[in-house]
Amino acid sequence: MSVELQKRLEALEAELAKATAKERADLLAHLEEAVLGLEAKGETAPAWAKAHLATWDDEEGVEEQFDNMPL
Structure with a gap:
C-alpha cells in the first residue's frame, strides 16, 4: 500500500x-472509494475499514426498508 493511501486511510479513521x-x-x-x-x-x-x-451497508439496508413503507 502506498504511503499516501495509508495516510489517507488513517485520516479517514480518525475523522x-x-x-x-x-x-x-x-x-x-470516501472510505468505500x-x-x-x-x-x-x-x-x-x-x-477496520x-x-x-x-x-x-446494514444501516442503509434498514433505511431502505422504511423508504417505501406506507404511512
Whole structure:
C-alpha cells in the first residue's frame, strides 16, 4: 500500500471517530472509494475499514426498508 493511501486511510479513521451522522455518511463514501481502489490493485483493505463499510451497508439496508413503507 502506498504511503499516501495509508495516510489517507488513517485520516479517514480518525475523522470517522469524531464525525456526526451527516459527516459519517460522506466519510464512509470516501472510505468505500479507497477500499475499492485498493482491492482493484489486488491489495487488502484494513479490517477496520471493511467493518465500517459493513455497518454502513446494514444501516442503509434498514433505511431502505422504511423508504417505501406506507404511512
